[in-house]
Amino acid sequence: MPESPARRRPNRDFTGNHRLDSIVDELRKADAALEERVVERRPLHTGHYMVFEADRITRGDGSESSRDIVVHPGAVVVAPLDADGKLLLVTQYRVPCGGAMLELPAGTLETHDGVVEGPLVAAHRELEEETGYRAGTMERVGGFWSAPGFSTEYLTLYLAADLHPAIEGRLYPDADENLQLSRLHWRDAVEAVESGVIEDAKSIAGILLLARRLEAKGR
16 A cells, blocks of 8 residues: 655654664564554545545454554744744644644645655755744754654754754745743743743653763763
8 A cells, every 4th residue: 555755654763872782673573573553544624735534454463453643744843042042932722722832943844746855955054944044053952753643743853053043035934923031041941841831742842862972962
């Protein structure tokens, strides 16, 4: 059965760390032992950039079940860090939450004629659109699945540094996006996560992954 270009597989690369590689090896075995094979895929609704579908699956023991899946092209999260150690954050109203959320800049990968935009390209675009800044360097820090129980969305996290204002030819947010920009030292951002002030999952993951890296560098 053909796969959507939005779909990808979990990371199974060995790390060189014996303890971690033993976990990777167990996950590789679990891929085969616990596999749920899709035998029927029924699209239910196609939205602006997501597809909602019902999958019928079979297991190795012959039993069947169904899975409701949201097919998402993927997204990027950007941690823009200025020379003073402050993160550029955006605040926007989120209807499902019923309030404004303080978040790292982020956005969905664009899809054109079935081809999904590269994460690095998207990271530069989203940074400029949402903050009005461009980055001299954009480094991949990691990646994670947002909701693997029902969605194919995979988010790639980037650290943006050497920030400078985008002036000539600046990209702006989409017409339906209303954003407020603020700066918060990365240590204060960690405290905001730990105290529950920042509740957005991708921002929590991004801030904590970044903090681990900065602490290792003595920042």
